[in-house]
Amino acid sequence: MEDFEEIYVRYQTKIYSFLYRLCGDAQLAEELTQETFYRAFVSFQKYKGKSSMFTWLAAIAKYTYFGYLKKEKQTREVIQLEDVVSLLVEQTGDESAESLVLRKEIAQKVREVLLELPQKNLEVVALRIYGEMSFKQVAETMGISESSAKVLYFRAKNMLKERLEHEYKL
Numbered sequence: 001m002e003d004f005e006e007i008y009v010r011y012q013t014k015i016y017s018f019l020y021r022l023c024g025d026a027q028l029a030e031e032l033t034q035e036t037f038y039r040a041f042v043s044f045q046k047y048k049g050k051s052s053m054f055t056w057l058a059a060i061a062k063y064t065y066f067g068y069l070k071k072e073k074q075t076r077e078v079i080q081l082e083d084v085v086s087l088l089v090e091q092t093g094d095e096s097a098e099s100l101v102l103r104k105e106i107a108q109k110v111r112e113v114l115l116e117l118p119q120k121n122l123e124v125v126a127l128r129i130y131g132e133m134s135f136k137q138v139a140e141t142m143g144i145s146e147s148s149a150k151v152l153y154f155r156a157k158n159m160l161k162e163r164l165e166h167e168y169k170l
Contacts, residue, residue: 004044008037011054015061021130022065032068036061051140058131059141062123106164113163120144121156128153 015036020029039060040047047056114122120142127138128149139149 004041011057015057018058018131019061019065022126032064036064055137055140109164110160113160117156121152124149124152125156
């Protein structure tokens, strides 16, 4: 029990942050964090140490979040669009009205493209960006090879880039 309390203290903030960045709702992130640690506690004896503790907890958090989405029948819009837009559009510091409108349009297009992505691509992008995980950690979390994680991530990123470049001449 003391070991698990130490794990909770050490990783609670990081798991909460990961879930908050996925859902964008502080209260929901807190509930999902508690559910994640409950599930981890119940299955703690199954942890074999093949991955880092954070990777194991992040996998539980990810499944908890996607389970919530499925249960609530929400869309798969799991990534904060502004962050994705920032990855794809160079930050010029231009905050004119025209620039803000363009960013809003791009964010809407990103939302549309994200909803078209296969689930695995979307999960890799979420874990890589919001979990701030290495490709190795993403692979461990998803139970795939590191090269598969890289391929899924870059395909998703390229799909987004192609659509945005075509429409906005970026």
